[in-house]
Amino acid sequence: MKRAPVRGLPSTLAGIVLLALMLFPVYWMVNVSLQPAGNALRAGWFPAHPDFSGYATALHEQGRSLLTSLVVALGSAGLSLGLAAPAAHALAHFRLRGTAVVLFGVLVTQAVPGIVVANALYGAYNTLGLLNSHLGLILADSTAGIPFAVIVLRAFMQAIPREIIEAARVDGAGRLRIFRSVVLPLSTNALITVGVFTFLFAWSDFLFALTLNTTDTVRPVTLGIYQYLGAHTNQWNAVMATAVLASVPAAALLVVAQRRVASGITG
Template identity: 80%
Template structure:
């Protein structure tokens, strides 16, 4: 009975995976078809046509680069702010740690449109509309709280004896953080960095709200505007979607082991 149940579970898992991945397959399939309406797309690209990718790179190449710059900037800023904050919350005997952590959690629950509206008013006065710095700051509002929670859990799992030994050897707090704690929590750092990148890469709300010109336009907004202007050329639209999916997919594949370890790193002490 157990082998039979195992085979049924495997078949059910494969069926569910096929259903979830079918939109991805259809996106790739449509991107390799000749230009035309989507209803006329065949089930298989019998004669692959790369003209959609040529058009997508020509029209959306700058937007892809913009998304890459903004996402990497968000990763750097999120980790730079979250790392010392998480270390302080994990290691220092501070009063009010619980309310601070609750506040961090609350920031994750605030609807994005509320944050976007507030930032629009602030950015208008600060001159940060239509700028890379403005988008990096906005996207970091999602990356910083998540990074604090992940890093704090991992830093709390670092044995206190190791930290005390470094302190006895004369290392200061910053040296302990840099040379002892961070190497031991690198999986959590990778996890926080990857999710910060994904938050920024997939952002549409901030990108649409905080940009009133085409000066700084991430690929998410580019696809949104591209879709309305090029519906007769679905191969180019789908090719743009495929290109926009590649960086995030490659990052997840490369970092999957560290992601699994980083998410569960603070679960067992």
Template identity: 45%
Template sequence: MKHRSTWWKTLIGVILTLIMLFPVYWMINISFTERSAIRSGDLYPKAFTLENFQRVFADQMPYLGTSLIIALSCVLFTLIIALPASYAIAILRLGGAKTVNFLLVVAQMIPAVVMALGFYQIFNEIGLLDTIPGLILADSTVAVPFAVMLLTSFMAGMPASLIEAARIDGASNWRIFTQIVIPLSRNSIVTTSLFAFLWAWSDFMFASTLDSGGGKFRPITMGIYDYIGAQNQEWGPLMATAVVASVPTALLLIVAQKYVAAGVTAGAIKD
């Protein structure tokens, strides 16, 4: 009876999932469709072609490489700052932890456009406009607060007896951090790394604002705009670029799925 009474919930879930995934299907559909047949609106690529992807591989690979460098560097920069900061707040319990947590929440509330305008003025003064280090720094300002809050929540839930036992055995704070805390934080580290990668990879606000017009180090989110003009939009290459740009993130989500599920709930339940 329970199975029979919930079948309609499953049906609704499937329908809603299909509706949400339809734009992804349509993106793939258009990417394999010839330009002359796009306006026909066929549900599958009757005029099948690979020319859109051939053009993308010829034009967009430098932008894809730039995005990969920025995203991976953002992950590394985020972990370098967030891991010791979280350890200091949760394990060492340094003074001012409540103030730091409050500031991290406030940092999450600041609109990206406000931060982008501030970064533009600062980077213009120090020469970081249209540079990869500038975009890494800007993207990290979004990832670091989230990473610190998530990692702090997990580390605060670690058994205090484990840390005390290590201290009694003569372990230094650095050894506790590197040999106990970091290995136990694997799921949370993977989760924060994934979110930092996704934020940097999909960033458009900082990339468009901090571009001085040279276009030498544009990420893939800006490369898409090569196919959008005032009088013409090349939908085939545009959608093919979106498909290519989605592949790395989709693979990461598949590989890290179990770690993300465990990492998001880390610290939610304490002894």
């Protein structure tokens, strides 16, 4: 029997090389986090004798920042889904005047630079007393999450066969019941996809955290790492340990929801 030609070998090798290049910073981050305190350039290629003192320092000094980021990211994801899902359903299935204008406005918000939004929010928050608060950061991060969620969910909900919705109406279901019992269950993949991305938007936010916080009362982990570098430039194991801890929730979320996210993006 003749062997089939190995056509995919070059592509596989190229993919492995690219993956190694992309994952090397992650490996170096974990490697340095397990080294003794000192210059990161002097760290070995492999932690032969792992030292977890960096993680102890990171949890002691940045544990509150990690909790703040988790609260803000979960709040932003929940608020974005709560507002975007009904809005996307209305734009997808209701015959409303000005739908094109609303969609254009949603797209325009995605093109506005974040620093412009942050400066405008700072003036409004200073008047409303929302500076240095969890609610202020949740609302600020939602300004990026809600438009994205509306665009994705509307595109997905438009693909739902209208026959299913018409059948629910024939059975006596009202608009709210159709949305709750028909549209939302059929949009599970899209909802999870949007929830994951809005969570990641808020979790990795630095601009709003830096602009809308003037004290250390509410300090997300991104701002904590930024300030941490300036204060402990010689303790690179603690800095990298903080970065590893900040990466764990996002990585775990993507691993758990990877199938749903892949299906939602494909849809």
